[in-house]
Amino acid sequence: MRRSAPERIGIGLAALGIAAWSFFPIYWMIVSSLRTPQDLFSRPTFLPKTVSLESYRNLLEVTDYPQQFRNSIVVALVVVAITLVASVVIAYAVTRFRVPFKMLIIGSMLYAYMFPPMLLAIPLYGIFVTLGIADSLLALVIAHCTLTLPLGVWLLWGFFKAMPFELEEAAMVDGCTRLGSFVRVVLPLSLPGIVTVAVFSFLLSWTDYAYALVMISSDTQKTLPVGLASMVGSFELRWGEVMAGATLIALPLFLMFTLLSRYFIQGLAAGATKG
Amino acid sequence: MRSRYDWVIWTFFWGGLALTALFVGGPVLNAIWLSLHQASSFIAEPKFVGLGNYARVVQEPEFWSAMANGLIYALSAIVLQVVIGIAFAMVLNQPFFGQRLVRGLATLPYLLPTVVVALTFQWLADGSVGLLTVIARDLGLGTIPWFEQPATARASVILASVWLWTPFVTICVLAGLQSIPPALYEAAKVDGAGPVSIFFHVTLPQLKPVLTVVVLLRAIWMFNKFDVIWLLTKGGPLGATEHLPILAYKRAFSLFDVGGGAAVATVSFLILMAAVSTYLWMFPLEEKR
Numbered sequence: 434m435r436r437s438a439p440e441r442i443g444i445g446l447a448a449l450g451i452a453a454w455s456f457f458p459i460y461w462m463i464v465s466s467l468r469t470p471q472d473l474f475s476r477p478t479f480l481p482k483t484v485s486l487e488s489y490r491n492l493l494e495v496t497d498y499p500q501q502f503r504n505s506i507v508v509a510l511v512v513v514a515i516t517l518v519a520s521v522v523i524a525y526a527v528t529r530f531r532v533p534f535k536m537l538i539i540g541s542m543l544y545a546y547m548f549p550p551m552l553l554a555i556p557l558y559g560i561f562v563t564l565g566i567a568d569s570l571l572a573l574v575i576a577h578c579t580l581t582l583p584l585g586v587w588l589l590w591g592f593f594k595a596m597p598f599e600l601e602e603a604a605m606v607d608g609c610t611r612l613g614s615f616v617r618v619v620l621p622l623s624l625p626g627i628v629t630v631a632v633f634s635f636l637l638s639w640t641d642y643a644y645a646l647v648m649i650s651s652d653t654q655k656t657l658p659v660g661l662a663s664m665v666g667s668f669e670l671r672w673g674e675v676m677a678g679a680t681l682i683a684l685p686l687f688l689m690f691t692l693l694s695r696y697f698i699q700g701l702a703a704g705a706t707k708g
Numbered sequence: 709m710r711s712r713y714d715w716v717i718w719t720f721f722w723g724g725l726a727l728t729a730l731f732v733g734g735p736v737l738n739a740i741w742l743s744l745h746q747a748s749s750f751i752a753e754p755k756f757v758g759l760g761n762y763a764r765v766v767q768e769p770e771f772w773s774a775m776a777n778g779l780i781y782a783l784s785a786i787v788l789q790v791v792i793g794i795a796f797a798m799v800l801n802q803p804f805f806g807q808r809l810v811r812g813l814a815t816l817p818y819l820l821p822t823v824v825v826a827l828t829f830q831w832l833a834d835g836s837v838g839l840l841t842v843i844a845r846d847l848g849l850g851t852i853p854w855f856e857q858p859a860t861a862r863a864s865v866i867l868a869s870v871w872l873w874t875p876f877v878t879i880c881v882l883a884g885l886q887s888i889p890p891a892l893y894e895a896a897k898v899d900g901a902g903p904v905s906i907f908f909h910v911t912l913p914q915l916k917p918v919l920t921v922v923v924l925l926r927a928i929w930m931f932n933k934f935d936v937i938w939l940l941t942k943g944g945p946l947g948a949t950e951h952l953p954i955l956a957y958k959r960a961f962s963l964f965d966v967g968g969g970a971a972v973a974t975v976s977f978l979i980l981m982a983a984v985s986t987y988l989w990m991f992p993l994e995e996k997r
Binding site: 441444445447448451452454455456458459461462465473474475476477515518519520522523525526530532538541545546547548549550551552553554555556557558559560562575578579582583586611612615636639640642643646647657658659661662665672675676679682683686687690694697698 | 714717720721723724734736741750796800802805806809812813816817819820825827830831836837871883928932934935938939952960966969970973981984
């Protein structure tokens with residue numbers, strides 16, 4: 434359908450507006466992290482007058498940021514691993530085996546969507562204090578799994594349910610064991626679903642602030658979001674370093690989005706998020 | 709069909725299920741148990757007080773103002789997200805040069821950790837050299853107290869939330885728009901319908917299944933959202949942005965009233981459940997066609 438010139442110009446302008454609204458704050462964050470401290474406290478200009486990595490150098494040399502970056506990576510990867518193993522098997526068994534209370538299991542996963550963060554955080558912290566693991570990365574891993582496990586089971590349940598059973602049966606008739614057909618047929622075929630669960634588990638863990646705020650108090654155990662936020666609360670507000678830190682948190686996510694955008698969209702469409 | 713190695717899968721299944729029940733079910737039951745006890749810290753011996761915590765919490769004016777603040781925040785943020793999200797999706801559904809790029813950019817805010825968004829907004833609104841402050845000064849608007857006055861703090865928190873979570877609505881509605889059969893539009897045009905009437909009589913009704921789910925999910929999350937408000941205002945100024953999640957957090961972790969905090973969290977969950985059940989009764993989720 435051909436559109437008239439004024440219509441096309443209007444759509445173009447609207448698209449430009451959407452791009453600016455969505456991207457400008459991100460642009461400003463990146464640009465601010467690249468300005469020199471002196472430049473930062475003079476009148477802001479849309480294009481940086483100078484480009485310097487001083488903020489990044491300070492951030493990485495003076496603060497606990499590198500340690501916190503490692504913490505975030507470790508926590509996120511362990512959470513992804515636990516979530517994948519547990520949710521793949523639960524979802525597979527629920528769709529392929531005669532499991533008692535099947536719908537109750539699946540239904541309760543949905544209810545976990547609705548739990549207010551403090552309904553889980555308050556008791557979890559109490560339990561961790563009793564166990565003596567409060568203020569540790571292990572505590573945070575467990576806390577994040579309370580978010581990612583229900584999500585993973587829910588998503589993969591939808592996935593396995595839609596996958597035809599005949600393929601596995603064919604493999605089993607040809608002499609594969611169930612475990613063999615699971616590994617050789619089911620896992621490769623459900624790779625998109627598994628990647629989606631991995632992506633969203635990583636996202637949840639990497640971006641979490643509320644649980645980390647409750648569970649972690651010492652600087653060396655903090656993950657990036659809490660570590661960065663507590664930098665702002667400290668004696669001297671240094672926006673250059675803060676924006677450099679924010680950029681570095683966002684960078685892995687942008688990278689992931691560029692490479693795996695298909696899975697993001699797929700996951701969103703399946704109601705995969707909690708945010 | 710049975711197979712020799714079924715037990716491996718069964719073992720993992722029960723193990724995984726037990727893990728999930730322990731991780732998710734355990735804390736919730738423990739929260740309810742805590743809400744029936746009084747403890748002055750996380751290590752103190754809890755004393756059973758029955759529904760005492762609930763009675764105490766509900767009698768405090770903070771509870772009711774937190775409830776009102778939460779409703780104002782959630783309702784305005786949801787309405788704005790849905791309206792802006794639909795508008796964005798309508799534009800992004802049109803063919804134009806660079807459409808893929810703009811769709812990608814429109815998704816980006818949703819990926820950002822809340823802490824990044826909160827800090828960037830605080831930097832933009834910084835009282836001396838923040839970009840928004842400088843622009844407002846140049847336009848002769850004076851200094852806008854973004855986070856210092858109750859009304860502006862509420863608006864700022866809503867603005868940041870809308871910016872961050874609109875892409876969710878945009879993406880879902882865009883997917884919904886693409887599944888509307890073009891024949892419907894052509895039929896409406898033949899009948900002489902204008903763009904406005906097409907929007908209200910074709911597009912919106914066709915989007916209803918998508919919107920029912922989107923509004924439900926956004927409502928649940930906006931009601932429960934803790935981090936964005938805590939990072940921007942800590943519930944202030946004068947408690948203007950303090951809603952139930954923040955009240956629960958403050959009770960448990962600043963005042964060390966663990967039972968009270970658990971009671972607030974439990975009550976807010978019950979309210980949410982009631983609201984969601986009502987919503988689902990009014991707008992039953994349709995099976996996908």
